[in-house]
Amino acid sequence: xxxxxxxxxxxxxxxxxxxxxxxxxxxxxxxxxxxxxxxxxxxxxxxxxxxxxxxxxxxxxxxxxxxxxxxxxxxxxxxxxxxxxxxxxxxxxxxxxxxxxxxxxxxxxxxxxxxxxxxxxxxxxxxxxxxxxxxxxxxxxxxxxxxxxxxxxxxxxxx
Amino acid sequence: xxxxxxxxxxxxxxxxxxxxxxxxxxxxxxxxxxxxxxxxxxxxxxxxxxxxxxxxxxxxxxxxxxxxxxxxxxxxxxxxxxxxxxxxxxxxxxxxxxxxxxxxxxxxxxxxxxxxxxxxxxxxxxxxxxxxxxxxxxxxxxxxxxxxxxxxxxxxxxxxxxxxxxxxxxxxxxxxxxxxxxxxxxxxxxxxxxxxxxxxxxxxxxxxxxxxxxxxxxxxxxxxxxxxxxxxxxxxxxxxxxxxxxxxxxxxxxxxxxxxx
Numbered sequence: 275x276x277x278x279x280x281x282x283x284x285x286x287x288x289x290x291x292x293x294x295x296x297x298x299x300x301x302x303x304x305x306x307x308x309x310x311x312x313x314x315x316x317x318x319x320x321x322x323x324x325x326x327x328x329x330x331x332x333x334x335x336x337x338x339x340x341x342x343x344x345x346x347x348x349x350x351x352x353x354x355x356x357x358x359x360x361x362x363x364x365x366x367x368x369x370x371x372x373x374x375x376x377x378x379x380x381x382x383x384x385x386x387x388x389x390x391x392x393x394x395x396x397x398x399x400x401x402x403x404x405x406x407x408x409x410x411x412x413x414x415x416x417x418x419x420x421x422x423x424x425x426x427x428x429x430x431x432x433x
Numbered sequence: 434x435x436x437x438x439x440x441x442x443x444x445x446x447x448x449x450x451x452x453x454x455x456x457x458x459x460x461x462x463x464x465x466x467x468x469x470x471x472x473x474x475x476x477x478x479x480x481x482x483x484x485x486x487x488x489x490x491x492x493x494x495x496x497x498x499x500x501x502x503x504x505x506x507x508x509x510x511x512x513x514x515x516x517x518x519x520x521x522x523x524x525x526x527x528x529x530x531x532x533x534x535x536x537x538x539x540x541x542x543x544x545x546x547x548x549x550x551x552x553x554x555x556x557x558x559x560x561x562x563x564x565x566x567x568x569x570x571x572x573x574x575x576x577x578x579x580x581x582x583x584x585x586x587x588x589x590x591x592x593x594x595x596x597x598x599x600x601x602x603x604x605x606x607x608x609x610x611x612x613x614x615x616x617x618x619x620x621x622x623x624x625x626x627x628x629x630x631x632x633x634x635x636x637x638x639x640x641x642x643x644x645x646x647x648x649x650x651x652x653x654x655x656x657x658x659x660x661x662x663x664x665x666x667x668x669x670x671x672x673x674x675x676x677x678x679x680x681x682x683x684x685x686x687x688x689x690x691x692x693x694x
Contacts, residue, residue, distance in 0.1 A: 277474075280481045287485045291589025294596035295635070301618070302524050302599060303627040 312362035314398040315343060318372045318385070323354040324408025326374055326383045332358050334387040339364045342385065358385060358402075367392040371404035383408060455651050462577055462650070465570060469577035479582025483544040483646075487590055490543055491536055495594035498531060499523060499601025506602075507610055519612050520621035523602030528625060528634045529690070532595030534682050537641035540587055541674040545649035548579050549670040552653025553663035561654075576650045583649065587642025588635055595634065633689045640681055645674040 323345065332340040340360035348355050360366070369390030376383050396402070469476050506522040552575060555561050561571040599621075606612045625631065649670050656666035 280478055283485045284477050284480045287480065287488060287586075288589065291484075291593055294589070294592040297596050298528060298592060298599075298631050299627055302528065302621055303625045303631045 313340065313359040314362055314396075316358050316360060316396050316398075316400055316402055318356050318358060318402040318405050319348065319351065319353045320356060320372075320374060320405050320407045321353060322407040322410060323356060324374055324383055324410055326356065326385070326408065330382065331384045332360060332387060333384055334364070334366070334389065339387065356385065365395040366390075368394045368396055368400070369404060370396065370402060371406065372402050373406040374408035376409070451655075454655070455647070458651055458654065459647055462572055462580055462647075465573040466577045466581065468570075468573040469581050475574075475578040476581045476585070479578045480586050481582075482547065483540075483579070483583045484586030484590060487540060487543045487586070488593070490539055491590045491594050492597050494535065494539060495532075495597030496601040496604075498535060498594075499527065499598030499603075500605045502526060502531075502598065503602040503605030503610075507606060507612065516610075516612050517616035517620055519602065519606045520617035521624040523606070524599055524621045524625050525630060527595045527598040527602075528630050530682070530686070532598065533591045533634055533637040533641055534678060536591040536594040536638065537587065537645060537678040538675055540583075540590055540642070541645045541649075541678065542671050544583060544586070545645050545670050545674050546667045548583065548646070548649040549653040549656070549667045550663060552576065552579070552650060553656035553658075553666050556654065556656060557658040557660070557663055559658075572654075576654060580646050580650050583646030584639070584642045587645065588638040591638035591641075592635070629689075633685075636689075637682065637685050640685060641678050644677045644681060648674040648677060 326342065326345065328342055328345055330342045331338045332342065340358055342356055343359035344357040346355045346357070347353075358372070366387060367390045369392040371388045371390065373386045373388070374383055375386045390404070502523045503519065506519050507516055510516045510518055510522065552561075555571075555575065561575065564571045564574060603617065607614045607617050652666040652670045652673070656662045
């Protein structure tokens with residue numbers, strides 16, 4: 275086998291191999307849309323974060339605007355602290371509210387932002403005041419059961 | 434009873450001895466890789482034999498594995514009304530597991546066995562000792578280029594396997610069955626993470642490349658210099674490296690995908 279033929283084939287092999295890696299990174303993994311963008315960080319305190327995980331999406335009006343960067347526990351207030359890293363292209367008013375929602379019935383949990391009406395925008399390191407915790411199914415069921423029981427008790431007491 | 438215990442002890446001792454010998458061989462090989470990297474043409478030749486000549490089997494297998502994943506995945510997913518997640522299923526299973534593992538197994542049987550047979554035969558026909566007599570280090574001149582050729586080829590082959598498999602899944606899912614094309618790609622892009630999934634897959638393929646090629650060159654270099662010895666060493670290469678790939682894959686998966694989340 276000729277030397278330059280071997281070189282040519284190895285060149286072709288390496289080129290299409292790197293092309294495949296690029297295809298995986300750009301078309302399959304979508305490298306372009308994230309990671310390089312500037313972000314700013316905002317804290318949000320929740321009474322209960324349910325099954326929220328680090329790197330869960332932060333959405334506003336259904337559009338992904340950031341990710342959950344970190345989850346911690348505030349030992350003073352006994353609350354969960356979620357650090358949201360939001361794309362710097364998207365600015366939110368200071369009275370924006372954060373809710374922990376679930377996509378679909380059994381899907382993963384994400385944080386939904388609903389913009390407020392304040393003139394000042396959230397800045398890096400600030401804290402969101404208005405939050406709503408995750409819905410925990412067990413609490414919901416026990417509330418339902420208690421209210422049913424209470425209704426039954428009222429009905430009997432009324433007689 | 435005593436004889437059985439002696440046989441057991443001998444098997445363990447020789448196994449440990451071979452493992453130690455292989456590790457010393459690996460260190461020696463790394464220390465003498467200078468020639469292979471300085472005279473890069475030697476390595477390029479080995480990339481041709483290990484990588485380019487494996488292209489056909491890798492591409493065709495990747496395409497068929499992807500097409501089968503598309504058919505099977507669609508069959509299961511459409512029962513739950515989520516056939517749009519087909520892209521996610523195909524891409525994640527290929528990028529995380531099937532790409533590196535199946536490409537590694539194919540690479541071991543296609544290129545690893547050839548490397549072992551070549552080096553073993555060079556040893557059996559005393560080409561290696563001739564080199565030593567001419568003050569040429571056979572590890573630097575023969576073994577190291579083959580090692581680096583294999584190590585450089587393997588990640589590229591695994592990436593090609595995954596890309597081809599995703600294309601196969603696309604062919605079956607979108608073109609043949611008619612899953613929505615936009616949902617196929619966009620759900621895939623939303624679910625596949627570049628660092629967690631693709632980079633970990635590449636790391637896996639690099640590790641498998643080192644393991645397979647090291648086993649191949651070691652078995653060839655260590656083969657008894659007879660026709661029987663070379664054939665036995667070739668078989669051992671394929672068996673040992675396949676087992677090594679599967680065991681390493683378990684360890685790497687446990688390290689990569691179970692923490693954090």
